[in-house]
Amino acid sequence: MTLDYRIVGPGMFMTATSYGLGRYAYGLFIPTFRDAFSLTDTRLALIASFSYGSYFLVTLIGIYISSRLDPRKSLIAGGLAAAFGMLLMAFATDYRILALGVAIAGVSPGLAYTPISGLIAALVSQSRQRRHTHASAMIAMGMDIKNLQERLGHTSPTVTLNTYGHLYKEQKRDVNKRALNAWETSLRDVRDNPC
Numbered sequence: 001m002t003l004d005y006r007i008v009g010p011g012m013f014m015t016a017t018s019y020g021l022g023r024y025a026y027g028l029f030i031p032t033f034r035d036a037f038s039l040t041d042t043r044l045a046l047i048a049s050f051s052y053g054s055y056f057l058v059t060l061i062g063i064y065i066s067s068r069l070d071p072r073k074s075l076i077a078g079g080l081a082a083a084f085g086m087l088l089m090a091f092a093t094d095y096r097i098l099a100l101g102v103a104i105a106g107v108s109p110g111l112a113y114t115p116i117s118g119l120i121a122a123l124v125s126q127s128r129q130r131r132h133t134h135a136s137a138m139i140a141m142g143m144d145i146k147n148l149q150e151r152l153g154h155t156s157p158t159v160t161l162n163t164y165g166h167l168y169k170e171q172k173r174d175v176n177k178r179a180l181n182a183w184e185t186s187l188r189d190v191r192d193n194p195c
Contacts, residue, residue: 007116007119007120007123010075011116011119014075014078014079014112014113014116015109015112015113015116017079017082017083017108017112018078018079018081018082018108018109018111018112018113019109019113021082021086021105022081022082022083022085022086022105022106022108022109023051023055023082023105023106023108023109024051025086025089025105026047026048026051026089026102026105027048029089030044030048033047033095033098037092037094037095037098039095043095046099047095047098047099047102048102050099050102050103050106051102051103051105051106052106053103053106054103054104054106054107054110055106055107055109055110056110057110058107058110058111059109059110059114062110062111062114069115071115071116071119072115072119074111074112074114074115075111075112075115075116077111077112078107078108078109078110078111078112078113079108079112081104081105081107081108081111081112082105082108082112084101084104084105085101085102085103085104085105085106085107085108086101086105087101088100088101088104088105089101089102089105131152135148135152135163135164135167136164136167138151139164139167139168139171140167140171142171145157145160145161145168148160148164
């Protein structure tokens with residue numbers, strides 16, 4: 001599967017803006033805010049908690065918001081929340097306005113990040129999702145790489161292994177675990193029921 005650059009660039013930009021700038025910018029400027037507003041450590045910590053609190057609340061209701069808003073509108077709302085919150089922080093004349101800016105900027109990742117997964121799901125075709133699910137199931141049932149390669153129509157087992165090799169490692173761990181459990185069970189049976 002190739003990267004779809006319709007989502008990679010905007011996704012990286014929104015993550016950097018909403019998390020990097022919107023949510024954590026306050027922490028970078030605590031010394032400046034402490035001096036400008038004569039804030040105590042307690043008040044600085046309380047203001048910082050507004051970012052986490054607003055993010056937590058929006059994340060909780062994010063599923064509802066995402067189901068009501070078009071994902072692009074939710075992303076735009078997240079970007080606007082980051083920008084507006086940072087503007088309030090930058091031009092705050094009072095610690096309460098600063099706190100409001102921190103809270104609004106903190107909402108940004110909850111609005112912006114949640115719909116990104118929906119956009120990715122929309123860009124990955126249903127047939128590709130079903131194909132991956134089918135291949136995963138075949139590997140879980142113990143199908144070897146050559147038969148899976150033929151079944152999927154890959155040009156070589158290397159292509160299949162490059163795509164699904166991580167699932168074979170998981171299967172191997174699972175088989176090893178089951179074999180160890182069976183061996184331990186048989187040892188217990190021999191110990192508990194000697195001939």
